[in-house]
Amino acid sequence: MSIFVTRSSMPSYEDYIKEIKPIFENHHLTNMGPVYKKLQHSLIDYLGVRYFSMFVNGHLALETVIQAMGLKEKGGEVITTPFTFVSTVHAITRNGLKPVFCDIRPDDYTIDPEKIEALITEKTVAIVPVHVYGAICDVEKIEEIAKKHGLKVIYDAAHAFGVKYKGNGIGNYGDASMFSFHATKVFNTIEGGAVSFSDESLRESMHNLKNFGIKSEDCVDEIGGNAKMDEFRAAMGICNLRNIDECIASRGRAAARYDERLGGVKGIKLMKAQKDVTPNYAYYAVCFDPDEFGKSRDDVYEELKKADIFARKYFYPAINEMDCYKNDNPEETPVAAEISRRILTLPLYSDLTTEDVDKICDVILK
Numbered sequence: 001m002s003i004f005v006t007r008s009s010m011p012s013y014e015d016y017i018k019e020i021k022p023i024f025e026n027h028h029l030t031n032m033g034p035v036y037k038k039l040q041h042s043l044i045d046y047l048g049v050r051y052f053s054m055f056v057n058g059h060l061a062l063e064t065v066i067q068a069m070g071l072k073e074k075g076g077e078v079i080t081t082p083f084t085f086v087s088t089v090h091a092i093t094r095n096g097l098k099p100v101f102c103d104i105r106p107d108d109y110t111i112d113p114e115k116i117e118a119l120i121t122e123k124t125v126a127i128v129p130v131h132v133y134g135a136i137c138d139v140e141k142i143e144e145i146a147k148k149h150g151l152k153v154i155y156d157a158a159h160a161f162g163v164k165y166k167g168n169g170i171g172n173y174g175d176a177s178m179f180s181f182h183a184t185k186v187f188n189t190i191e192g193g194a195v196s197f198s199d200e201s202l203r204e205s206m207h208n209l210k211n212f213g214i215k216s217e218d219c220v221d222e223i224g225g226n227a228k229m230d231e232f233r234a235a236m237g238i239c240n241l242r243n244i245d246e247c248i249a250s251r252g253r254a255a256a257r258y259d260e261r262l263g264g265v266k267g268i269k270l271m272k273a274q275k276d277v278t279p280n281y282a283y284y285a286v287c288f289d290p291d292e293f294g295k296s297r298d299d300v301y302e303e304l305k306k307a308d309i310f311a312r313k314y315f316y317p318a319i320n321e322m323d324c325y326k327n328d329n330p331e332e333t334p335v336a337a338e339i340s341r342r343i344l345t346l347p348l349y350s351d352l353t354t355e356d357v358d359k360i361c362d363v364i365l366k
């Protein structure tokens with residue numbers, strides 16, 4: 001049987017049916033109905049965050065919070081990372097802002113805070129760092145830089161659902177954090193996403209902007225889009241949230257097995273546990289040094305494929321090497337360029353068995 005890089009977590013059929021039954025009675029399908037509200041309360045509680053707005057997907061959640069902060073009106077530049085999913089940079093660009101790429105740290109692949117300040121100009125309005133693979137950015141250093149220069153910080157926390165730093169939900173850092181609830185993520189609502197934010201004054205705007213900017217029956221005062229999460233997706237979220245702790249724990253067991261098998265192998269670099277961080281085991285990323293390992297990342301990817309195992313070159317290419325961002329200086333982010341050529345994310349999901357992990361490791365080590 002094929003092993004794919006991810007397999008969506010799903011509740012039992014009966015669980016889901018029970019959750020959507022009331023929708024067939026009240027005919028309230030979307031527009032922030034009772035199921036939406038129920039999920040919203042549960043997630044605020046689970047993530048330990050303050051203000052929270054849910055969306056049809058993570059991408060539009062990020063685009064919308066950038067708009068709500070008025071950054072679009074300010075124009076200018078946003079410092080971000082080239083080592084991310086393309087959504088992060090599209091959300092900046094589609095707001096009429098210019099992404100400025102900052103290199104990453106070679107150990108945890110997050111934005112390198114030592115390199116941010118050199119990129120700040122009088123046009124810079126914000127920093128958009130990414131908690132890559134659930135590994136958190138240096139939130140303290142980033143806050144210090146942002147404060148000093150008067151910049152907004154919006155985290156792409158798409159990978160960081162449930163992650164805590166010093167016991168504090170990761171969504172509490174920066175001015176806002178975007179979570180993705182896409183089918184492939186640690187927690188899913190089929191498609192879905194949300195933003196947590198610290199400024200209460202954004203609340204109304206976030207609510208209205210995902211519904212065309214409609215403020216009241218007779219008043220539209222902002223140019224919004226349509227990005228509401230519907231009741232059926234919210235119901236999926238309620239069901240999946242019931243199993244989330246188990247789901248993260250079993251991801252953790254699979255990750256531990258990978259560590260056991262691949263740790264200490266020459267030419268293979270694994271992600272290290274971060275200090276004071278409660279992890280979510282969102283991804284298992286392995287970095288291959290072709291000189292030491294004897295095979296390149298692409299060789300390993302192909303060998304796995306022959307064995308019906310589908311790993312993913314994630315993130316490759318780096319964003320500033322993609323056709324639509326190509327002129328934006330990849331040579332200025334050498335670490336990201338190199339890591340994107342060496343990194344492979346291995347299959348990881350909650351029902352991945354020890355036997356599956358062993359089968360994958362056998363192919364890699366062969």
Ligand SMILES: *Cc1c(COP(=O)(O)O)cnc(C)c1O
Pocket residue numbers: 057058059060084085087088130156158159179180181182191192193
């Ligand atoms: C998944 C993802 C997104 C986009 O989220 P969607 O819910 O798929 O729209 C953005 N950034 C990163 C890093 C992601 O992995």
